[in-house]
Amino acid sequence: MTTIDPQFAAADAREARRARRFTRINKADAWFQVLGLAWITPILRAAAGDNPRAQIGEIWRLLAVPLIAIGVFLLLWGTLAPKVQTSLGAIPGPAAVWTEAVNLHEDALAKAVKEDAHDERVAKRNDRMIAQGKADQVKDIPYTGSPSYYTQIWTSIKTVFFGFLLASVVAIPLGIAAGLSATANAAINPLVQIFKPVSPLAWLPIVTMVVSAVYATNDGMFAKSFLVSAITVTLCSLWPTLINTALGVSSIDKDLVSVSKVLKMNTWTKITKLVLPSALPLIFTGLRLSLGVGWMVLIAAEMLAQNPGLGKFVWDEFQNGSSQSLAKIIVAVLTIGIIGFLLDRVMFALQSLFTFSNNR
DSSP: OOOOOHHHHHHHHHHHHHHHHHHHHHHHHHHHHHHTOTTHHHHHHHHTTSOHHHHHHHHIIIIIHHHHHHHHHHHHHHHHGGGOEETTEEOOOHHHHHHHHHHHHHHHHHHHHHHHHHHHHHHHHHHHHHHTTOGGGOOOOOOOSOOOHHHHHHHHHHHHHHHHHHHHHHHHHHHHHHHHOHHHHHHHHHHHHHHTTOOHHHHHHHHHHHHHHHOOOSSSSSOHHHHHHHHHHHHHHHHHHHHHHHHHHHTSOHHHHHHHHHTTOOHHHHIIIIIHHHHHHHHHHHHHHHHHHHHHHHHHHHHHHTOSSHHHHHHHHHHHOOTTHHHHHHHHHHHHHHHHHHHHHHHHHHHHHHOOOOOO
């Protein structure tokens, strides 16, 4: 009967635990990549004892270098900005911008309290009317105060997603048709080449007039300003998805297409079982590009049409001309950039869930 050396058994147990730790780290790394937090992985690996020297190099590249670059940018900004004089005064530095960001946050909290107080007063009034047998006098009185900064952010996010979803609903079927059929591609391609370069500033007046003519009611599900901005986003953001979908479908392995013919798949089965799974990586690439384009278009549309959202906030502050306006505009610019990054991460997370693409 053989006996197992306790030292070897303990070593094997340690190796097994170490292997499990690295397996968990590798699984978590996929999500760190999605969230833009790839620098966490080498820290965890170094803590687990995986070649600390190599991991320090990765930490330097993924974390230290970006932080140094941001620090240099802030230093140059703080040094050079006060030297540039504009009609609204000197360009504010990082400290002034941070102060205005805090002020916008506090203002948003104060406005939220006022809106809650208004809603409470309306609810008490309606309850009183019902108690007095005057149910016909119950009213839903909306809050008429100016929107807070967070409300305008949320308005822009809702608008861009609505326009993006409309664009996807139009672009994906057209892209599939163009990828599967040379005839459909010949019909769609000229329209893509003509309308793809058109600026949102050219679409906006047309969309405004059409929406005003067709959507005559003022008590519908959507406000006219919301539809104008969303449809403008749709018209400008559908092209990357359409083009990438068509490219993905047309590049499917011809052997797979031959198999579908041998199996006598109907069109719906062919699209759902063969075409979409094969083309998903490029479709999601198109969707990520479309969402980024839509976000840029939306800000320009809100500024020009004075529709609610971050674009209108920027324009109003520019027109306001107060000493704090420039700092507030810079806060909005940074907000727009951060939200654009987060929107891309959301789409990349969805791409990672549904495809095996490694595109970052």
